[in-house]
Amino acid sequence: MNESSSSDDPWRKHRGPGSPRGRDRGPSVAKGPRPQSRGNQRGGQLAHGELPLVATCALGLEEFVEQELRLLGVTRIQRERGAVRFIGDWPMCWRANLWLRTANRVLVELGSWIANDNDTLYWGCFELLDRKGPRAVAGMSARELFDPHKTFAIRASSSRSILSDTRWIGQKIKDAIVDAQRNVFGRRSSVDREQPDRAFRVLLQRDRATLLLDTSREPLDRRGYRMSMVDAPVREQLAAACILASGWNGEGPVLDPMCGSGTLLAEAGLWALGWAPGRLRSEWAFANLPGFDSAAFARMKKHSGPRAAQSASNQPKRIFGGDELPEAIRATSANLERAGIGHMADLVRQDAFDWQPPAEKGLLVINPPYGERLVQQPDLWPRIGDLMKQRFAGWTAVLLAGDLAFAKTVGLKPRRRIAVTHGQLDARIVVFDLY
Numbered sequence: 001m002n003e004s005s006s007s008d009d010p011w012r013k014h015r016g017p018g019s020p021r022g023r024d025r026g027p028s029v030a031k032g033p034r035p036q037s038r039g040n041q042r043g044g045q046l047a048h049g050e051l052p053l054v055a056t057c058a059l060g061l062e063e064f065v066e067q068e069l070r071l072l073g074v075t076r077i078q079r080e081r082g083a084v085r086f087i088g089d090w091p092m093c094w095r096a097n098l099w100l101r102t103a104n105r106v107l108v109e110l111g112s113w114i115a116n117d118n119d120t121l122y123w124g125c126f127e128l129l130d131r132k133g134p135r136a137v138a139g140m141s142a143r144e145l146f147d148p149h150k151t152f153a154i155r156a157s158s159s160r161s162i163l164s165d166t167r168w169i170g171q172k173i174k175d176a177i178v179d180a181q182r183n184v185f186g187r188r189s190s191v192d193r194e195q196p197d198r199a200f201r202v203l204l205q206r207d208r209a210t211l212l213l214d215t216s217r218e219p220l221d222r223r224g225y226r227m228s229m230v231d232a233p234v235r236e237q238l239a240a241a242c243i244l245a246s247g248w249n250g251e252g253p254v255l256d257p258m259c260g261s262g263t264l265l266a267e268a269g270l271w272a273l274g275w276a277p278g279r280l281r282s283e284w285a286f287a288n289l290p291g292f293d294s295a296a297f298a299r300m301k302k303h304s305g306p307r308a309a310q311s312a313s314n315q316p317k318r319i320f321g322g323d324e325l326p327e328a329i330r331a332t333s334a335n336l337e338r339a340g341i342g343h344m345a346d347l348v349r350q351d352a353f354d355w356q357p358p359a360e361k362g363l364l365v366i367n368p369p370y371g372e373r374l375v376q377q378p379d380l381w382p383r384i385g386d387l388m389k390q391r392f393a394g395w396t397a398v399l400l401a402g403d404l405a406f407a408k409t410v411g412l413k414p415r416r417r418i419a420v421t422h423g424q425l426d427a428r429i430v431v432f433d434l435y
């Protein structure tokens with residue numbers, strides 16, 4: 001069966017005949033006979049130069065990744081759990097890596113096939129490489145992509161599938177790649193788990209395998225500005241999602257009275273200025289892939305991009321930060337300097353409840369302590385509620401709550417609540433319009 005889509009929807013998945021449910025057959029089956037060619041490319045309706053791309057993200061951040069992709073000009077988008085699929089070309093892939101504030105990685109989908117046992121898993125991958133003729137995979141010839149002089153690594157994951165042992169799945173995919181390389185080139189690649197030239201991911205979902213190529217290398221939260229950290233820093237993507245969720249249009253200053261390492265302030269500043277979150281990074285996996293145009297990428301880095309609407313007025317932006325810990329102020333100061341926005345910041349060591357608003361309007365961002373630290377201050381959330389109500393009328397406030405029960409004691413009705421994961425925690429982004 002040819003599984004390339006015949007519909008207009010390039011994401012349409014052709015499902016094979018119903019697969020028997022059962023347990024992973026495990027390593028006892030090495031390699032069965034090669035089945036009839038099934039064709040394993042998805043995205044059959046792609047025009048020349050178009051790629052099926054996937055931006056992965058933490059659960060709950062999908063809507064922000066989609067919003068960011070639309071701002072970058074992407075139109076064909078499909079949201080999934082923990083990922084957003086989209087269609088773009090290689091320059092869009094570089095742009096997404098450079099600009100996405102809320103995604104973890106950008107991957108290219110290389111192929112997808114039914115894999116309900118060891119043989120189908122193995123042969124589906126083998127066929128991707130062992131193509132007759134010059135057929136390209138994601139705009140690269142299979143020969144370039146699986147060049148045996150390049151090292152590679154595989155990471156596997158599985159959900160709701162008969163094959164569930166991810167080590168075994170990764171091993172099978174590795175076998176398929178190196179066997180097909182021997183077949184085509186007469187030699188195979190070495191595996192390098194630390195610094196591979198090609199980082200592949202295989203994802204099994206409901207007995208469908210998808211092989212993906214990582215184009216990011218380090219996850220996109222490694223912006224390069226946060227070298228100093230104090231307790232419980234929030235991940236950069238989640239901090240950026242808080243800023244986007246607030247709907248802040250860039251008017252007025254941003255203030256974080258419990259700034260910790262300053263992540264929320266840094267992400268607000270970068271968004272207000274329209275600076276790429278990846279501007280300080282120098283290493284990208286896509287730079288090692290065939291067709292990378294370093295001059296075009298350098299030009300792309302010079303342009304400003306999507307930003308808070310009012311910020312285009314080029315009014316000087318102000319950032320205010322405070323914390324009760326002197327080490328937090330030092331860390332925030334160093335991080336904002338590295339991000340290139342230290343000149344916009346006023347930082348003071350002071351109690352959060354001593355702040356007076358520095359302007360009539362602005363964005364108040366707070367990620368209060370949670371867990372044990374919060375137990376020591378049980379009235380913290382009602383006090384935050386009072387601070388917002390009594391002093392910050394006219395402002396927008398966004399709170400990242402790591403402790404849901406406490407968040408309810410704030411005593412104000414939020415405009416939005418968004419369920420997100422914060423490390424292992426079930427957290428909420430809560431947005432308030434303060435009158």
Ligand SMILES: C[S@@+](CC[C@H](N)C(=O)[O-])C[C@H]1O[C@@H](n2cnc3c(N)ncnc32)[C@H](O)[C@@H]1O
Pocket residue numbers: 230231232233234235257258259260261262263264322323324325328350351352353367368369370
């Ligand atoms: C969860 S951390 C914030 C982490 C920060 N969002 C980041 O990304 O690094 C909470 C911070 O609130 C500070 N804090 C707690 N109570 C405070 C208070 N009453 N006044 C000022 N800072 C306070 C703590 O010192 C800590 O740095």
